[in-house]
Amino acid sequence: MSSSPQGSPRKEDLVYDPDQDPEEKRQLRRGYRSLHKTLDDPKAVHTAEELGIKVEQANHLFQKVKNPQEATLDSSFFVKTTTINSTKARGLKFGTGSFDVDDLVTRLVAFMGGYRPPEDVSSDASDIEEDDSPLDWGKIGRRVMAKSRRVPAMGFMLGPLSIEQKQRAPNKQRARLEKNKNDERRPQEIREEDIARAENETTKNVAMVAAVLDRVEKINIFRLVINPESFAQSVENIFHLSFLIHDAKVSLEIAENGETIVFACDPPSDADRETAMADGNTLLKRQMILEFDEDTWKAAIKVFNITEPYIPTRPRARTRIGDKWYG
Structure with a gap:
């Protein structure tokens, strides 16, 4: 029975404790990093006793683990340990040969x-039955129970019980794929002289908008820009009008009736800026985002x-590339 109030578990008995002492967590991480360092050393030769x-040591540290970060370090350590053990098991040698999994399955x-093993495989004649009866799993189960009474899971079985040696097919010269030269497509080569040099259309169009505004006193922005x-x-x-407004060559105002008006104006000079600063004012630039879609246009x-x-x-712009024109 717990001695804590209302039977709640003690803090040291909690599996997960987000308020674990930071110093204790640091000590756990140092311990796990030390174990990881010994396993990661490429020059170290790990014996079974050392790994044990x-x-x-890792089990002793895990008794104090109460957060996912330290549990991840513990899991990573056991993954490395398992990998090293697996590598050592593959390298085990019995007599003159290495450990052969296929040979083990054949003997089992x-x-x-089951079937009689090949003649070159020695086996106890009393343990081998020559009939075609189903495999007697109970026979090997009784042998295994002498060592362990733990129920084995199917997930631990490696490979099929019927082993068939794979034979490599003789090397054959692969038939080379013959390509039809007429089916080949090459990208169009573009040389500098193929590109027709055109004047800067944006500068030209901005100047044209400025010339139109010079002919009118004030005009609604939609009447000006809508085509x-x-x-x-x-x-x-x-887009072209925005350049003129940015350079202060065109002014945009909202009339009393809410109509948006634009008109040509002279940009402020240096003297105007100095006068404004002397009066305690500054000329500020303002930005506006204008939403314009096809429904607004209609x-x-x-x-x-x-x-x-x-x-x-304006006529549709066309660019000549090679012997073709693109609009």
Whole structure:
């Protein structure tokens, strides 16, 4: 019976304790790292006795493990230990030969009443039955019970009981795949002289928008940028207008009735900036994100009854690459 209040378990008996003493956790990690270091040393030769001692040390440390981090170190240590033991088992030698798993399975089958082993395999004649009766698992079970009464799981069985030696097929020259030269496709080669040099379209179009604004005093932004013939060019017009607003060559204002107006203006000079600073003001740049999709484009055409674009429709840009044109 626990002596703690209301029968709750004592803190030292908890399997998981997130409030474990930090110093105790550090000591556990140092202990596990020391064990890992000895196993990771490539020059060390681990004997069965040494591995047994290390496993006992790990078991002693695990009694104080109460958090997943330290439990992970413990699991990793046993994985390495198992790997080393497995490697040593494969390297075991009996007499002049190494440990042969296939030979062991063959002897077990013969002992349980299966087929007779090959003539070169020595075996006790009294333990081998020559009939074709099913394997007598109880026979070997009684032998195993003399060593251990633990029930073996099927997951520990390695490989099938019927062993058939695989024979390598003779080397055959692989038939080479003959490619039809006419079916081959090569990428198009592009040389510098193949690319037609064009003038900077963006600079040209920005200048054209500025020229249109110079001819009008003030104009609604949608009436200016909307091209009823092309949604794509309407988007391009907004893009070109943004350069002029960024350079303070065009002003954007919201009228009293909520209408968005744009008009050409002169950018502030150095004297204007100095005057503003003397008055305790500063000229600030403001950014605005304008949402513009195809539905807005159609609605603007209908609301403002736009039939012709203020900014002339530009011809579709085309680029010549090699002997082909791309639009």
